[in-house]
Amino acid sequence: MMVAVKKYGWLLVVVALFACSREKKVREIPVNDFFKTQDRALYRLSPNGKYLSYLTLKDKKQHLVVQDLEKGATTEVSKLEERNINFYCWVSNDELIYYKEKDGTRFQTDLYIVNKNGTEERLLNADEKSKVRLLEDQLIDDKFLLVTSNKRDSTVFDVYRLNVRNGQMVIAAKNPGNFTNWLTDSKGKLRMAISSDGVNESFWYRENETKAFQKIITNNFKTTLWPVAFSESKPNIVYAISNVNRDKNALIEIDCTNGKEKNVLFANDTLNVVEAQYSKRRAKMDFVVYETWKKEKHYLNEEAKQLFQNLEKLIPDAESRIIHSDKKEQHFIVRTFTDRSPGAYYLYYAENNFLKKLSDINPSIKEEEMCEMKPISYLTADGFKINGYLTLPLGLEPEQLPVVVIPHNGPGQRNSWGFNSDVQFLANRGYAVLQVNYRGSTGYGKEFYAAGFKEWGQKIQQDVDAGVQWLIDQKIADPQRVAIYGYGFGGLVAINSAVANPKMYKCAGSSAGVLNLFSYLKTIPPFLTANLQMFYEMVGNPDKDAEYMRQASPVFHADKVKIPIFITQNSKDPRINGNDAVQFVKELKKLNSPVTYLEKEDNKSVLNREEARKKSYAALELFLKDNLRKR
Numbered sequence: 001m002m003v004a005v006k007k008y009g010w011l012l013v014v015v016a017l018f019a020c021s022r023e024k025k026v027r028e029i030p031v032n033d034f035f036k037t038q039d040r041a042l043y044r045l046s047p048n049g050k051y052l053s054y055l056t057l058k059d060k061k062q063h064l065v066v067q068d069l070e071k072g073a074t075t076e077v078s079k080l081e082e083r084n085i086n087f088y089c090w091v092s093n094d095e096l097i098y099y100k101e102k103d104g105t106r107f108q109t110d111l112y113i114v115n116k117n118g119t120e121e122r123l124l125n126a127d128e129k130s131k132v133r134l135l136e137d138q139l140i141d142d143k144f145l146l147v148t149s150n151k152r153d154s155t156v157f158d159v160y161r162l163n164v165r166n167g168q169m170v171i172a173a174k175n176p177g178n179f180t181n182w183l184t185d186s187k188g189k190l191r192m193a194i195s196s197d198g199v200n201e202s203f204w205y206r207e208n209e210t211k212a213f214q215k216i217i218t219n220n221f222k223t224t225l226w227p228v229a230f231s232e233s234k235p236n237i238v239y240a241i242s243n244v245n246r247d248k249n250a251l252i253e254i255d256c257t258n259g260k261e262k263n264v265l266f267a268n269d270t271l272n273v274v275e276a277q278y279s280k281r282r283a284k285m286d287f288v289v290y291e292t293w294k295k296e297k298h299y300l301n302e303e304a305k306q307l308f309q310n311l312e313k314l315i316p317d318a319e320s321r322i323i324h325s326d327k328k329e330q331h332f333i334v335r336t337f338t339d340r341s342p343g344a345y346y347l348y349y350a351e352n353n354f355l356k357k358l359s360d361i362n363p364s365i366k367e368e369e370m371c372e373m374k375p376i377s378y379l380t381a382d383g384f385k386i387n388g389y390l391t392l393p394l395g396l397e398p399e400q401l402p403v404v405v406i407p408h409n410g411p412g413q414r415n416s417w418g419f420n421s422d423v424q425f426l427a428n429r430g431y432a433v434l435q436v437n438y439r440g441s442t443g444y445g446k447e448f449y450a451a452g453f454k455e456w457g458q459k460i461q462q463d464v465d466a467g468v469q470w471l472i473d474q475k476i477a478d479p480q481r482v483a484i485y486g487y488g489f490g491g492l493v494a495i496n497s498a499v500a501n502p503k504m505y506k507c508a509g510s511s512a513g514v515l516n517l518f519s520y521l522k523t524i525p526p527f528l529t530a531n532l533q534m535f536y537e538m539v540g541n542p543d544k545d546a547e548y549m550r551q552a553s554p555v556f557h558a559d560k561v562k563i564p565i566f567i568t569q570n571s572k573d574p575r576i577n578g579n580d581a582v583q584f585v586k587e588l589k590k591l592n593s594p595v596t597y598l599e600k601e602d603n604k605s606v607l608n609r610e611e612a613r614k615k616s617y618a619a620l621e622l623f624l625k626d627n628l629r630k631r
Helices: 009-018 302-314 421-428 446-450 459-473 489-500 517-522 526-538 546-551 578-590 606-628
Strands: 040-045 051-058 061-068 074-080 085-090 095-100 110-115 122-125 132-140 144-149 158-163 169-173 179-184 190-196 200-205 214-220 225-230 237-242 250-255 260-266 273-279 284-291 295-299 319-325 331-337 344-349 354-360 373-379 385-391 401-405 432-437 477-487 507-511 565-569 595-599
Touching (some): 040 319, 040 331, 061 085, 074 110, 085 132, 132 158, 132 179, 169 190, 190 225, 200 225, 225 273, 237 260, 260 284, 401 459, 401 606, 421 606, 459 489, 477 489, 477 606, 489 507, 507 606, 517 526, 517 546, 565 578, 565 606, 595 606
Parallel strands (some): 401 477, 477 507, 507 565, 565 595
Antiparallel strands (some): 051 061, 085 095, 095 110, 110 122, 144 158, 179 190, 190 200, 225 237, 273 284, 319 331, 331 344, 344 354, 385 432
């Protein structure tokens, strides 16, 4: 064994409690049911709360719909075919803007404005060589929006005042070359910017828009400092999530005149803050969200606490998240979910504590047919506590089960508790599913995050293998029937498992996986080049770490693969070099190694993407069945 694992007796009790017996036969749910595209999504409320908008699919077209909440009448504001809206918002009580995909590229290049009744639709920007991103959705003087664009220089985003009446863009703040983010106050005034030299981040502040930005703070990128909102009652104060001089994220106040921490609103040595909610109406911070194995709230004012407690009484058996609200913060769009249900959308009226269901996210999923996702943890030989989730199939005793390990994507991501279509699909097919938050995952503090840098194919791999060994030691996993499958960097971990530990895994799969760390760094787009040094620290520097990067890139090690491989890839995906997958598959075939390769189509429409997704999962199901069902 590569690591020593500490066994927790309490987990055996948990396993016994949430595992079901063989008495009840489990229905095999059609693969398509798990991955249906939502009929309605991206609900939003107009600023006055009188209108509800959403995206819907109808007759193979995507529609932007506006509903009058008082009269009930609906209007199809925009009809699209072979192009999709990937973002929209209200900018006044009468107007919406939206980004329309251009030729299926999924880049936000075409920006439109339209009246809520579907009239006066106008293209605001159609520069094919640049991108426009909304910075602030408040309409200033009934005609200006703050946006960012790289139209002047493809590598940086400047701030512009976009006149929605005539489409003219006038530069409001020029990017000196290394500004990566901008922040406005509650009135839509541009007050803060963040710069990066690739390793260090600096915060720049100005008291008002007539003054120049002044640098106030500089931190290494390993340190979290994330501004949330400006205080309206305390001059020059910004609320921020920070782990400066601490391991776990806290919510603090920063004095922008000197960049110093002035006050701590919430901090805990064992709890990591991942979100914070500011109320513009109350001009106060409402709550922080910290994440252990689930996300939980700590309230910072009584009015917010009462609102959520009222909501929880109406939805007692599910997690709830507020997605959007009107300007007065009296009407809310709420999304619910559990680990066994994708949930639903609701409209909540706080003034009379009334809840109205809008739609189910996936009505094909029945909660009683899904499986519980439970937390697990174990210790490694070098002292790290590794957390993860175990989902056991219904109808089977938790003994000698076939297992699918799903390492998450990265860098800087994590698995979280909630409904996961991949996990539930595999559990329904009789597999125990193990998700591991290996070192380098976010949410466990600064030390744990940095411990994963340049450990691809090394200690990260050992963390995942340790989880499998733990399942084997507990007699839950059949050591002869363990598979590993992942996306992106999860695919890198999975295929590296086939290279480094073929005795532990029966087969391995990758979807849009990173197979070559060298080519991954080359796919970083121009506007992220300022962060290249950061990627070098996290992934590897091609000049200084070439030997390690080659060792951690499975594309160079086809000759070491001794187990069946499953690969799905879109060769035109700009984020991944598709040639790596093609080269890897060719090498495996030359060596007569069993490999299943599925070329994903470059689909332009939502429905076509859904069909491609179903095809991919059907192929994965067959691959796992062929390799794991035999005892």
